[in-house]
Amino acid sequence: MPAELIDGVAIAARVRARVAAEAAVLAPRGLVPGLTVVLVGDDPASAVYVASKEKACHEAGMRGETIRLPATTTEAELLAVIDRLNADPAVHGILVQMPVPRHIDAQAVIRRIDPAKDVDGFHPVNAGKVLIGDPDAFAPCTPAGVQVLLTESGIETAGKEAVILGRSTIVGKPMAALLMQAGRGADCTVTVCHSRTRDLASHTRRADILIAAIGKPEMVTAEMVKPGAVVIDVGINRVEDPTAKQGYRIVGDVRFEEVRAVASHITPVPGGVGPMTIAMLLANTVRAARLTLVR
Numbered sequence: 001m002p003a004e005l006i007d008g009v010a011i012a013a014r015v016r017a018r019v020a021a022e023a024a025v026l027a028p029r030g031l032v033p034g035l036t037v038v039l040v041g042d043d044p045a046s047a048v049y050v051a052s053k054e055k056a057c058h059e060a061g062m063r064g065e066t067i068r069l070p071a072t073t074t075e076a077e078l079l080a081v082i083d084r085l086n087a088d089p090a091v092h093g094i095l096v097q098m099p100v101p102r103h104i105d106a107q108a109v110i111r112r113i114d115p116a117k118d119v120d121g122f123h124p125v126n127a128g129k130v131l132i133g134d135p136d137a138f139a140p141c142t143p144a145g146v147q148v149l150l151t152e153s154g155i156e157t158a159g160k161e162a163v164i165l166g167r168s169t170i171v172g173k174p175m176a177a178l179l180m181q182a183g184r185g186a187d188c189t190v191t192v193c194h195s196r197t198r199d200l201a202s203h204t205r206r207a208d209i210l211i212a213a214i215g216k217p218e219m220v221t222a223e224m225v226k227p228g229a230v231v232i233d234v235g236i237n238r239v240e241d242p243t244a245k246q247g248y249r250i251v252g253d254v255r256f257e258e259v260r261a262v263a264s265h266i267t268p269v270p271g272g273v274g275p276m277t278i279a280m281l282l283a284n285t286v287r288a289a290r291l292t293l294v295r
């Protein structure tokens with residue numbers, strides 16, 4: 001029997017509906033959760049992402065705005081914008097869209113954001129909190145979304161072997177931290193594989209939960225997957241396809257059709273992990289707003 005599909009569109013919609021309900025509870029208390037996205041330069045892909053984040057905020061009854069700055073903006077100017085947003089009580093979440101132009105030090109920008117408004121979960125304070133299992137942490141949206149896909153799909157994680165392909169700062173490393181914690185959607189035994197891992201398949205074949213986040217189109221084949229494993233595909237890769245209207249199509253890091261035949265559950269690309277990222281961004285923002293009430 002082919003694997004059950006994990007429907008990221010449907011699960012993201014449920015998360016967004018919960019966020020909207022939480023925002024509606026805060027509104028009578030005069031608190032409208034607000035996300036400000038800062039976009040530097042005119043990268044067309046970033047412009048699309050940013051527009052969808054703003055729209056998602058509005059759909060959840062939240063305030064969403066984008067500050068668009070020219071590609072010539074200096075690092076000092078960008079830091080001054082962040083300082084202003086840090087000080088603005090109507091702004092609960094700040095997201096600086098990456099990548100920023102090369103003359104700007106992205107890490108310096110991330111470090112300038114108030115960790116309490118860092119709804120991207122990129123600040124070192126939040127990275128540290130994720131690692132120690134602090135419940136106040138803002139976890140990066142993609143790995144947090146993967147964890148919600150697992151819990152919402154009723155997948156038992158406790159005691160399971162989780163193998164993560166990729167050690168990036170925004171997916172692989174925080175994913176490992178989230179899955180190794182004690183608690184719901186966690187308690188896994190975690191292995192992180194990367195470009196220097198020897199005999200990759202010997203690791204992936206042990207995985208009860210296999211998470212591919214390496215950015216290599218269709219790298220994970222059926223023979224790398226243990227029968228019955230849960231396969232989560234974080235990859236979003238463009239591959240040339242002359243038969244497609246745009247001349248390309250989007251594929252994940254997993255060879256979907258053949259892996260589907262051996263896995264028990266699998267996320268499609270698109271429609272799996274992707275929609276969860278914005279949903280978790282909204283969830284982090286509403287939580288950042290709520291936390292201002294108890295501070």
Ligand code: GUN
Nearest residue numbers: 095096097098099120141
């Ligand atoms: N660029 C692509 N994805 C993201 C994201 O999740 N956050 C930020 N800040 N920039 C991105």
